[in-house]
Amino acid sequence: DVKxxxxxxxxxxxxxxxxxxxxxxxxxHENMFWYRQDPGLGLRLIYFSYDVKxxxxxxxxxxxxxxxxxxxxxxxxxxxxxxxxxxMYLCASSLGDEKxxxxxxxxxxxx
Amino acid sequence: DQQVKQNSPSLSVQEGRISILxxxxxxxxxxxxxxxxxxxxxxxxxxxxxxxxxxxxxxxRFTVFLNKSxxxxxxxxxxxxxxxxxxxxxxxxxxxxxxxxxxGTRLTIIP
Numbered sequence: 001d002v003k004x005x006x007x008x009x010x011x012x013x014x015x016x017x018x019x020x021x022x023x024x025x026x027x028x029h030e031n032m033f034w035y036r037q038d039p040g041l042g043l044r045l046i047y048f049s050y051d052v053k054x055x056x057x058x059x060x061x062x063x064x065x066x067x068x069x070x071x072x073x074x075x076x077x078x079x080x081x082x083x084x085x086x087x088m089y090l091c092a093s094s095l096g097d098e099k100x101x102x103x104x105x106x107x108x109x110x111x
Numbered sequence: 112d113q114q115v116k117q118n119s120p121s122l123s124v125q126e127g128r129i130s131i132l133x134x135x136x137x138x139x140x141x142x143x144x145x146x147x148x149x150x151x152x153x154x155x156x157x158x159x160x161x162x163x164x165x166x167x168x169x170x171x172r173f174t175v176f177l178n179k180s181x182x183x184x185x186x187x188x189x190x191x192x193x194x195x196x197x198x199x200x201x202x203x204x205x206x207x208x209x210x211x212x213x214x215g216t217r218l219t220i221i222p
Contacts, residue, residue, distance in 0.1 A: 048209060098160065104153055
């Protein structure tokens with residue numbers, strides 16, 4: 001079974017802090033994704049990556065950046081956390097088709 | 112601009128009956144559609160998909176119907192079981208792995 005592991009289940013940060021959300025997949029998948037889930041808005045794509053050191057903006061990239069130095073790891077960075085970034089963050093990977101495998105999510109609260 | 116819409120935030124169905132979850136989309140370029148299921152404290156998991164060249168796809172108790180002219184798809188679950196209680200997201204894409212998700216429908220199966 002594919003395993004996508006997100007480093008933190010819950011995270012509480014202060015406004016202005018730099019926040020790192022880590023994601024690791026163990027199935028040698030080419031593609032990795034970061035989504036956020038908010039009530040009434042569903043899942044929205046922040047960034048995705050087709051290969052190491054490659055990244056592309058999703059639908060809501062503002063206020064975020066990403067890093068993919070190794071194939072198995074995809075990090076989401078909040079340069080200066082703000083309260084409107086309080087959300088559930090979901091990492092996913094795929095082999096190159098539409099079937100995504102998701103991690104369990106990180107609930108981030110920015111105070 | 113919500114390109115994939117699930118207009119029912121919640122749905123309650125008696126155990127053993129049919130559950131019908133609906134999804135509408137606006138982008139006529141979408142050519143592949145998926146349903147994901149999400150339990151609390153877990154990431155979404157892939158359930159079933161359909162290509163735009165088909166109008167029906169069946170997998171056990173789950174059937175997805177696609178009406179391209181109406182830009183509408185639906186997920187039928189028969190018979191509904193308590194373990195089907197979850198949030199269901201429909202998703203769509205065209206030609207790449209970048210999925211656009213709907214807002215989700217919370218399904219509750221009443222024993």
